[in-house]
Amino acid sequence: MATPTDSSTETGAETGTETGAEERPSMDLLRFATAGSVDDGKSTLIGRLLLDSKSIFEDQLEAVEATSQSKGYDYTDLALLTDGLRSEREQGITIDVAYRYFATPSRKFIIADTPGHVQYTRNMVTGASTADLGLVLVDARQGLTEQSRRHAVILSLLRVPHLVLAVNKMDLIDYDQATYDQIRRDFTAFATKLNIPDLEVIPISALKGDNVVNRSENMPWYQGSSLMHHLENVHVASDRDLVDTRFPVQYVVRPKSDEFHDYRGYAGQVAGGVLKPGDEVVVLPSGMTSKIEAIDLFDEEIGEAFPPMSVTVRLADDVDVSRGDMIARVNNAPKPAQDIDAMICWMTTEPLRPRQKLAIKHTTRTGRVLVKDIQYRLDVNTLHRDQETKELGLNEIGRVQLRTTVPLLADAYSKNRTTGSFILIDEATGVTVGAGMINGTA
Known part of the structure; x- marks a missing residue:
C-alpha cells in the first residue's frame, strides 16, 4: 500500500533540511x-x-x-x-x-x-x-x-x-x-x-x-x-553512519479516509543505518519489538531507506509508537540516558550558568534540562581550556554536564551527527539559546 498524501514529514530546522530536495x-x-x-x-x-x-x-x-x-x-x-x-x-x-x-x-x-x-x-x-x-x-x-x-x-x-x-x-x-x-x-x-x-x-x-x-x-x-x-x-x-539504525518518529500517520482506513505508519527522517522490510526492530523507550512490514516514500513502496531519506515506516504489529520515539535494531539500539556530557555553543546574551533550567530538543524528542556543571570554556583560537569559568557568554563554546527530565535516545556526536546533537530553548521566550554536541551519556 502506498503512503497517503498526508504522510509527508516535516522539514526545516527539525530535520536539518531547507527543502525536500x-x-x-x-x-x-x-x-x-x-x-x-x-x-x-x-x-x-x-x-x-x-x-x-x-x-x-x-x-x-x-x-x-x-x-x-x-x-x-x-x-x-x-x-x-x-x-x-x-x-x-x-x-x-x-x-x-x-x-x-x-x-x-x-x-x-x-x-x-x-x-x-x-x-x-x-x-x-x-x-x-x-x-x-x-x-x-x-x-x-x-x-x-x-x-x-x-x-x-x-x-x-x-x-x-x-x-x-x-x-x-x-x-x-x-x-x-x-x-x-x-x-x-x-x-x-x-x-x-x-x-x-x-x-x-x-x-x-x-x-x-x-x-x-x-x-x-x-x-x-x-x-x-x-x-x-x-x-x-x-x-x-x-x-553517514550506515551501520547503526536510527529512525526518530516525527509523526504518526492515521488517515481519516475509507481508502486508507487500516493504514498506520510512522513518518520521519532516517538518522542512521539502513531500514528494510522484514527487519526486526525495537521501539524505544518502551522496548516493544516488531518487524518492518513496509517502507513508503511519497506514493510508492521502496525496498530500503537510508540517511537522509524521509519515509513512512509500517510495522507488522500494532505497538504503541508516538512522536519522540525511536525505531532501532533489536541488538543495536541506543541506551536511554538522562545524564549528558556535551559541548555547548551558547547563542544568547544572557550567560549560561550552573543550575539553569532550559527546554531541550533532541531529534524529535523534547523535555527539560538542568545545567549541572560547566567544566570548562574552550578558547577556539588557542584551544586552551579555561577550567575556572563559571559561565558561558554569547558565542562561547564549553563543556557542560546536563541532567534531562526525559531519557534521550542519543549517540556520541562523533558517531552520529544527528542523534548526537540537540538544541537548548528558553522556555519563557521559545528562543533557541544553545546548540549541543554530545560527548557521551550515563
Missing part, C-alpha cells in the same frame, strides 16, 4: 559551508560559482552589473549576488547565514554562506552544523588569521568530514607559488591538532575565476583540481 535517494547532493575572515572573498566566490554554473538569471546579472557601474567599479561585483541584507551591503560584510542553491550536471549543491566576524560565531555554527564540507577562505596577502584558525576549529568540533582551504586573491600577489606554499604549510601544521580527516588546499582568484570552475593558466605550478571539480567529485556517501 535531498529526500530522493537518487539525488547526489553536497552541502557545504563557507567560512573565513571578513573580506576574504566568500560572497564573491559564491557569486562566481553561481555565475559560472549558469545558476543566475540574466536580469539578476544585469542588475549587479548596473550597481557595480554606479559605484564606479571597473569589474562586476559578484558579492552583490549573495549579500542580500541591506545591513550587509552597507557594511560590506556577511551577517546572517545565506543559503544558496545551484547545480551542475554532476551534482546539486546547497551553500551556507556563513559570517566571518567573531561576534557572529553562532551563525557560523548554525550554517556548518549540517555541512558535508567546509570551505575556509584566506586572503593570500594576509595569510592565516585568527579568524581562519577559529573557523577551522569550529568545523573540526562540528565533525565536518571534508575541509577545503581556498587561498583566495592570488591575482593580487601575481600568482606567487612561494606565498601559497607557505600558507599551505602553516595550515597543514595547524590542522594536525584538529580532527580533519580530509583536507585540500586550492589557490584561487574568485574575482578573476582562476581555479574556481576551470584550471588556471596563470598558475601552471599547481597540479591539483579546480574548486568546482573537487566539489563535484568529493565522496560523501560513506560519511
Whole structure:
C-alpha cells in the first residue's frame, strides 16, 4: 500500500533540511559551508560559482552589473549576488547565514554562506552544523588569521568530514607559488591538532575565476583540481553512519479516509543505518519489538531507506509508537540516558550558568534540562581550556554536564551527527539559546 498524501514529514530546522530536495535517494547532493575572515572573498566566490554554473538569471546579472557601474567599479561585483541584507551591503560584510542553491550536471549543491566576524560565531555554527564540507577562505596577502584558525576549529568540533582551504586573491600577489606554499604549510601544521580527516588546499582568484570552475593558466605550478571539480567529485556517501539504525518518529500517520482506513505508519527522517522490510526492530523507550512490514516514500513502496531519506515506516504489529520515539535494531539500539556530557555553543546574551533550567530538543524528542556543571570554556583560537569559568557568554563554546527530565535516545556526536546533537530553548521566550554536541551519556 502506498503512503497517503498526508504522510509527508516535516522539514526545516527539525530535520536539518531547507527543502525536500535531498529526500530522493537518487539525488547526489553536497552541502557545504563557507567560512573565513571578513573580506576574504566568500560572497564573491559564491557569486562566481553561481555565475559560472549558469545558476543566475540574466536580469539578476544585469542588475549587479548596473550597481557595480554606479559605484564606479571597473569589474562586476559578484558579492552583490549573495549579500542580500541591506545591513550587509552597507557594511560590506556577511551577517546572517545565506543559503544558496545551484547545480551542475554532476551534482546539486546547497551553500551556507556563513559570517566571518567573531561576534557572529553562532551563525557560523548554525550554517556548518549540517555541512558535508567546509570551505575556509584566506586572503593570500594576509595569510592565516585568527579568524581562519577559529573557523577551522569550529568545523573540526562540528565533525565536518571534508575541509577545503581556498587561498583566495592570488591575482593580487601575481600568482606567487612561494606565498601559497607557505600558507599551505602553516595550515597543514595547524590542522594536525584538529580532527580533519580530509583536507585540500586550492589557490584561487574568485574575482578573476582562476581555479574556481576551470584550471588556471596563470598558475601552471599547481597540479591539483579546480574548486568546482573537487566539489563535484568529493565522496560523501560513506560519511553517514550506515551501520547503526536510527529512525526518530516525527509523526504518526492515521488517515481519516475509507481508502486508507487500516493504514498506520510512522513518518520521519532516517538518522542512521539502513531500514528494510522484514527487519526486526525495537521501539524505544518502551522496548516493544516488531518487524518492518513496509517502507513508503511519497506514493510508492521502496525496498530500503537510508540517511537522509524521509519515509513512512509500517510495522507488522500494532505497538504503541508516538512522536519522540525511536525505531532501532533489536541488538543495536541506543541506551536511554538522562545524564549528558556535551559541548555547548551558547547563542544568547544572557550567560549560561550552573543550575539553569532550559527546554531541550533532541531529534524529535523534547523535555527539560538542568545545567549541572560547566567544566570548562574552550578558547577556539588557542584551544586552551579555561577550567575556572563559571559561565558561558554569547558565542562561547564549553563543556557542560546536563541532567534531562526525559531519557534521550542519543549517540556520541562523533558517531552520529544527528542523534548526537540537540538544541537548548528558553522556555519563557521559545528562543533557541544553545546548540549541543554530545560527548557521551550515563
